[in-house]
Each structure stands twice: as structure tokens, then as C-alpha cells.
Amino acid sequence: MGTVATVTLGPDYADRIESVTEHIREIFDRLESELSAYRPDSAISELSRMAGVAPLQVSEDAYHVLSLGQHLGRLSAGAFGNPASPLVSLWGFNGAPVPMAIPSDQSICELLKLVDYRRLVLHDGTAFLPVAGMAVDVGGIAKGYAVDRAYDYCLSAGIRDFLIDFSGNVRAAGRPLRREGWQIGVRDPFDGSRIIGKIALPSGLAVATSGSYERFVEIAGERFSHIIDPRTGYPVTGTASVTVLCADAITADALSTSFFIAGLEGAVELLKKVSSVELLVVPDRYPADLWLTPGLDKA
Numbered sequence: 001m002g003t004v005a006t007v008t009l010g011p012d013y014a015d016r017i018e019s020v021t022e023h024i025r026e027i028f029d030r031l032e033s034e035l036s037a038y039r040p041d042s043a044i045s046e047l048s049r050m051a052g053v054a055p056l057q058v059s060e061d062a063y064h065v066l067s068l069g070q071h072l073g074r075l076s077a078g079a080f081g082n083p084a085s086p087l088v089s090l091w092g093f094n095g096a097p098v099p100m101a102i103p104s105d106q107s108i109c110e111l112l113k114l115v116d117y118r119r120l121v122l123h124d125g126t127a128f129l130p131v132a133g134m135a136v137d138v139g140g141i142a143k144g145y146a147v148d149r150a151y152d153y154c155l156s157a158g159i160r161d162f163l164i165d166f167s168g169n170v171r172a173a174g175r176p177l178r179r180e181g182w183q184i185g186v187r188d189p190f191d192g193s194r195i196i197g198k199i200a201l202p203s204g205l206a207v208a209t210s211g212s213y214e215r216f217v218e219i220a221g222e223r224f225s226h227i228i229d230p231r232t233g234y235p236v237t238g239t240a241s242v243t244v245l246c247a248d249a250i251t252a253d254a255l256s257t258s259f260f261i262a263g264l265e266g267a268v269e270l271l272k273k274v275s276s277v278e279l280l281v282v283p284d285r286y287p288a289d290l291w292l293t294p295g296l297d298k299a
């Protein structure tokens, strides 16, 4: 998935680090081959190729990820949506060439018809994009899912103290050496070498951060983030980073992207629809300020 993952085990499991890492690598490799939009042989790419042709039987993993994506589409009133892919490509992400000029309203308008999350048909293990030109991209949710699968594996292997971090999608159990519990440093979106604070990560829960600072394109001297609002067709502005703490990593991953799109204005509305979610938002303005829910325990 084009990024780095780290696995940390508590001291009781030091002699197992190699075999655990190897197992997790296998899980991630398998999921990448199913879920990557970059790989032409993945189930997700196949689904996009079959747009307008016929429903496709997809793997259990792909079905689960797409179903949760659609659920998030409903919760976020269409802000989150795996069918956003054609717009993501239009703006020069996910391997598409960066456009020389800002895309025209007309080209955006044409794609807006193809990116509605409600048009993805999920039924009994099959997925179908009913119109040719539609495409899906589960990049906003797949890393979290991979972390959950690795988390399940660690528990089943009898490991009680561990932390998995897949490019800012983190889930942990137990505690580290000489501490009560795990902590996560939240990176300063305006200065990647600093952290703006630490939050405690209770055993079993997950944290994810979405930021505009790592992946963006520059078109005509302007920076655009890799998260696109499928209702407007434009990259999201106004948010520098969003960190979500919740029950599992796939939800944290999808929600961090969703809250990024919702921004501070939409966050309150979205918070009402999700339960047991803690949130930290850094608006994209200077001087930096933080907005966080009361339950976010500062470590």
C-alpha cells in the first residue's frame, strides 16, 4: 500500500517478533492484492473494470470494506464515498497524472454523476457499479481494515501486549514496557518533525489520523489535498489534520477521512451519529489551534 507499518511487542514476546512480523506482512500483502486500486489484478480494480457490465463476486474482505464504506457514506451525508475514485484521479492522485491546470467546472460536473456512493450496489457478496466510468478506491479505509486483521491475528497468537501502526492507523492491546498503557504522539500538521501532543490509547481501541500535509498535489502553484469532497468535486480545504479514537481501526480510518471532509462545521453533526468516538481537529489556519472532544485523554 505504498507505506510503512511497524509492529511493537511487549517484552514478554521479544523472541516472537520475527514470526509475528512475517505473519502480519503476509496479511498485508494478501489485502493489498485484494484491495489496491494501483494493482490491475486486485478485486477492487476488477470491480471498476466491470462497471456497467455485470456484478462481481468479491472476496469477503472486499465486501466488508465496501459495506462499511457505504455505511460511512450514509452517515456523512455523501461526504465519504469509495466511488469518489474518478474525482481522486482527476485531481492527480492514486497514480493519475497531475493536471497542468485546475480541472474545469465542466469536467468536474461530468464526473459528479459517477461518484455517488448510493449507486454502488452491494448484494449477497457481489458488488456492482452500474454505470461505465464509475470506479471505486478504498484507500480511505483499507489500511485500518488491515490493522484490524493484524490485531486479530496477534490476539489469536496469544500476544497480549502489542501495538500496530500502519501509516498513522494504530491499534494496540495491553501495555508497553514500564508504562501503564500505550500512548500516541499526534504529529504537528504544520511541522512534521514535531508533535502537538500525546493521547493515551486504551487497550483494544484504535486511533487514526488523516492529514493534508503528507499527500497533496500542486497545480498552478496551489496545493490541493488528496481527500476530495464527492458532493462538490473539489479537494477538501479548511482542515489540517483530524485524529479519531474509537473501537476499531477500520472505523477510525474511515472516520478520520470523514471528519476531515466534514471539517469543524460538520463535525458536531457527524459526532451525533457515531457513538464512542473521540476527536481531535486541527483547522488549517495560523496560528494553530486544536479542537478536541472532552473524553480525549491527554497522556
Ligand code: ADP
Pocket (backbone or CB within 6 Å): 079, 080, 081, 082, 084, 088, 093, 094, 137, 138, 139, 140, 141, 167, 168, 209, 210, 211, 215, 226, 227, 228, 229, 230, 253, 256, 257, 261
Ligand atoms: P491518509 O490517512 O493516508 O491521509 P486517508 O485514510 O485519509 O489517507 O484516505 C485518503 C484516501 O482516501 C485518498 O488517497 C483516496 O484514495 C481516498 N479518498 C479521497 N477522497 C475520498 C472520499 N471523499 N471518500 C472516500 N475516500 C476518499
Ligand code: MG
Pocket (backbone or CB within 6 Å): 139, 140, 141, 208, 209, 210, 252, 253, 254, 255, 256, 257
Ligand atoms: Mg482514513
